[in-house]
Amino acid sequence: MSQISLQVPEVHCDHCKTSIEGAVSKVPGVEKVDVTIADATVTIDHDDTASIASIKQAIEEQGYAVFG
Numbered sequence: 001m002s003q004i005s006l007q008v009p010e011v012h013c014d015h016c017k018t019s020i021e022g023a024v025s026k027v028p029g030v031e032k033v034d035v036t037i038a039d040a041t042v043t044i045d046h047d048d049t050a051s052i053a054s055i056k057q058a059i060e061e062q063g064y065a066v067f068g
Contacts, residue, residue, distance in 0.1 A: 001031065003045050004052060006068040008059060011040045016064070023058040030055065042066075 011017065017035040020042055024033045029050030034043045044055055056066045 001045055001047060003043060004055070004068070005041050005043045006056070006059070006066050007040060008035075008042050008064050008066055009040050010064050011035060011037055011042075013037065019062045020059055020064065023062050024055055027054050027058050 008016075008020065011020065014037075017037055020035050021033045024030055024042065024044060027046075027050055029047045030044055031047065032045040035041070036043070042059065044050075046055070059066045
């Protein structure tokens with residue numbers, strides 16, 4: 001199990017949190033997603049089958065820019 005944290009500066013409300021968590025949780029290999037509004041971060045626990053590119057794509061498809 002690996003963990004990554006990504007900066008998503010546009011996260012500012014519960015809708016953002018729900019949208020991102022829902023999308024990222026559907027990426028194969030993702031075990032846990034936690035969006036922290038105060039820090040504008042997304043922390044993801046995943047196994048080796050989840051690529052960082054697919055995780056970033058899931059966030060970007062929700063309309064958010066990703067850094068990290």
